[in-house]
Amino acid sequence: MDSVACITTHLGLPNSVIVEKYLSFRKMEVLYDQVSVLPTPEHPEGLVRASEDIRKKCPFGAIPALQLKDGTVVTETSAIVAFFESAHPQGALDGGSSVEQALKKMWHDRIDLSLFQPMLDAFRCSNGVDMFKNRFPCHAAAFETFKGRVFYALGKLEGLLAERKTKFTAAETICTADIRLYAGLEFGLNKAFGPVLTEEEFSAFPNMKALYDLIAAELR
Numbered sequence: 001m002d003s004v005a006c007i008t009t010h011l012g013l014p015n016s017v018i019v020e021k022y023l024s025f026r027k028m029e030v031l032y033d034q035v036s037v038l039p040t041p042e043h044p045e046g047l048v049r050a051s052e053d054i055r056k057k058c059p060f061g062a063i064p065a066l067q068l069k070d071g072t073v074v075t076e077t078s079a080i081v082a083f084f085e086s087a088h089p090q091g092a093l094d095g096g097s098s099v100e101q102a103l104k105k106m107w108h109d110r111i112d113l114s115l116f117q118p119m120l121d122a123f124r125c126s127n128g129v130d131m132f133k134n135r136f137p138c139h140a141a142a143f144e145t146f147k148g149r150v151f152y153a154l155g156k157l158e159g160l161l162a163e164r165k166t167k168f169t170a171a172e173t174i175c176t177a178d179i180r181l182y183a184g185l186e187f188g189l190n191k192a193f194g195p196v197l198t199e200e201e202f203s204a205f206p207n208m209k210a211l212y213d214l215i216a217a218e219l220r
């Protein structure tokens, strides 16, 4: 951890949750430099976009951003987690044989691309639309498409989970795919963020629900 200065983040938001849960599961302590991404009366664009310095750190106006002591800044949650996996290989969550690593990456990408990203886009096109629409194309009319993609992914993953022979997605122990699954579903199910996924809708996917509860217990 010697090379890490801090992680600029807004704790509790889904991409931040991935990094927070990953680091706490691995019992790694880092300094969090908290910055709000939410609009305020003084900074309607959100503090994460309010100064030249922070815009350099977070060029897409989004968190988290890992800052190293040598001045290097790493954004993108997967890249930040990959940094810690590689810098601290002993006990790395995505380690193992070549095939084990490939299966973990396969599950990670399945969850990231088919579920996690559409979940966030569904929010950006519903309750989040006013927050995002002046920054990049974001239309309320796209909500049903992204919600549909979330449900397509839930159905697909439900079937794939039924066929797996491991306790978690890809192994007997937790890997980063599981953490991403947890963060995406926790966000989607959070009523405060909006209408993407209700508990009742989620109960139609019992394998997903059982795995979500298992991961939540493991990360607690």
Ligand SMILES: N[C@@H](CCC(=O)N[C@@H](CS)C(=O)NCC(=O)O)C(=O)O
Pocket: 013, 014, 015, 016, 037, 046, 060, 061, 062, 063, 064, 075, 076, 077, 078
């Ligand atoms: N691709 C980025 C996405 C980061 C992202 O979208 N972060 C969200 C929080 S979960 C954010 O900062 N949203 C505020 C905004 O974009 O205004 C990553 O993997 O870290």
